[in-house]
Amino acid sequence: MSTAEFDQSVETLEPSMSGRSPALPIQLTARDISVWFGKRKVLEGVNIDFPKNTVTALIGPSGCGKSTFIRTLNRLHELIPGAALAGEVLYEGKDIYSPDIDPTHIRLNIGMVFQKPNPFPSMSIRGNVLSGLKLSGMKRSNHDDIVEETLTAAGLWNEVKDRLGAHAGELSGGQAQRLVIARALAVQPHVLLMDEPCSALDPASTLKIEETIRELSKDITVIIVTHNMQQAVRVSDYTAFFLAAENEPGHVVEQGPTTDIFSNPRDQRTLDYVNGRFG
C-alpha cells in the first residue's frame, strides 16, 4: 500500500466516527480493509466501526463486495483459495489477524449466518443447536438449557419444542434459518454476522427473523448484509453504503446512523440508491 493511499484512508476514517454516539464502546473495527482475489482487487480501503450491541446494515448493489467484506470480519475470507487482504480488523481493540490469534477462537466469538439456511441435515434439531459445541470442542454444561435458551432467542422454541429429536431437514426454510441462528448463538458469540439472512425466505419468516435480530441486539453486536432497503431501515441502527464502479474495487460511499443515510444522505449516489433509482 502506498503512503498516499494510507493517508486517504485515515481521512475517510473521520466521517465514519462522526454521527455515532460517543458513549457506545466500539466492539469491532475494520481499518483500511482491502481485499484481492488473485490479482483482482475487489474491495478498497474500508473503514467501519461497529459499536457494541447495535445493528449495522451493509447495503449496496450486487457485486460491490459487501459479502466479501463481512467474511473478513471473522476470518472466513482466508479460506477461499487465492484470497488476500490488507488492513486490520480490531476485535475489542486487538487485531484478529495478528499471528498469535487462533482463527477458531475468533470464529466462535464472531458467529455467522449465511444466505442459504444450512442446518446439518443428518443431525436432529437439538443436535444442530449443540453442533457448534461439538465441532469446536467447547465445553458447556446444561445442554437442555442451552437448547431452550437459544431456540427461544431465535424465535423458534414454540414451533419445535415438542420435536427436538426430529431431523433438521423437516423444517421449512424460515425455520431452518432460525435454527441456524440458534446454532450460532449456542457458542455465545459477541458479534453475529448475517449475510443476507432473509433473501431466501418468505415475508412472514423475514419478519420473524427481523424481530429476532432486534431482540438479539440487546446483548450482541449484529452486522447484516441486506439488499432490502426496508429491512435495513427496520432493523439497523447504522448503515454503510457500498458501491463499486465498473471494473473497480468496491468501497464505502457513505456511512452513519440509518435515519441519516435514508432520510438525509450527503452523497447523491446514496440518495439514488436508497430511493431505488439503481442497483
Place this chain on the structure above:
Amino acid sequence: MTVTDPVFRDLHSAATSHRGDRIFNRTVTALAFTALLVLAGISIFLGAQAVPVLAELGPSYLTTTAWDLTSTPPDVGIWGMLYGSVLLAVIGLLIAVPAGLLLAVFMVFMAPPKISKALTSLVDLMAAIPSVIIGLWAFYVLTGPAVEWQQLLNEYLGWIPIFQNTSGNFLGTPFIAGFVLAIMMIPIITSISREVLSHTPPELINASEALGCSLWTMLRYVALPYGRGGIVGGIMLGLGRALGETIAIFFVLKIVFEVNWYNIIESGGGSVASLIVSKFGEANAGFETQLLLAAGFFLFLLTLIVNVIANLIVSRTGRMQR
C-alpha cells in the same frame, strides 16, 4: 343420479408415437433385459454344474477342506477356500479403506488443485492396471520387502495371535495376498470417495467453518456423514473386486487344503478363484471340472450376497440422510 365410469384417456402411446422414439425405447428395453439374461444364464449354467456335485458329496462339499479325488468317495470340500476368500478380502479392506479414504480427503480438502487433478488421473490409471501385471509385480518385487515387514510384525507383535508364525516361512501368506488386494481396491475406493466428498455442499462446509471447527471435526461430523452412503458403496465395489480376484492372488498365495483361521503371516491360505485357476488346467473333463464349476457357483453366490448387503447398507444410510 346416474354415475358413469370415467373414460380414461390413453396417455402412454402418445408419448412414444414418434417412430424414432419407438425404436429407441425398444432397443434400450431389449438391452436392459440382456443384462438380466446374462445373469440368469450364468446362474443356471453354474447351478446346473453344482447340482450333481452336491448330489454326490452332499453339504460336506461346503463344510470340509480337502481336494483328494483318489479316495472313494472323493474327499473334496471348499470350506477353507471360501473362508480364505473372505479372510483375504477383510485384510485387503483393513488396509485399503483407511488408505483410500485418506487419499480422497487429501485430494478434495487439502491438495492444491493442480496436484489434486494429477492425482485423480494417476489413481484412475492405477485402477486400469491389469491384475496379471499386479500379480507379476507382487511376485517379483513386493514379496521381498513384504517378507521383511512380516518378520518385523512377528518379532514385535508376535504375542498377538494373528501375527504368530511357527514355520518360519513368510512366503505365500494371506497377508501378502491381502496386501495385493488392497493395492487393487485403493483406486476404486479413492475414486468413489473423492467423487462423493467433493460433492459435500459448500454451505455445510461454510457452516462448520463459521462454527470454528478444524478440518478433522468438519470431516468427522459433516463430510463423512454426508458421503457415507456413497463411500460404503465404493468400499463394497472394491470388496466385490477383492472376492473375485484370481490371477494376482494366484501369484502370491500358497493354496493349502486346511483352514488357516487367523495366522495371516503364516504361509498358506485359501481363495476360491485361485483354486479354480490353479486346478482347471489339469482337471479331467468329468467330475473334477464339475467340482471346480461348482466352486465357481458358490463364489458367485458369495459375491452376490455381498452385493445385496452393500445395496441394503447404501439404501439404508441414504434414507437416514434425508
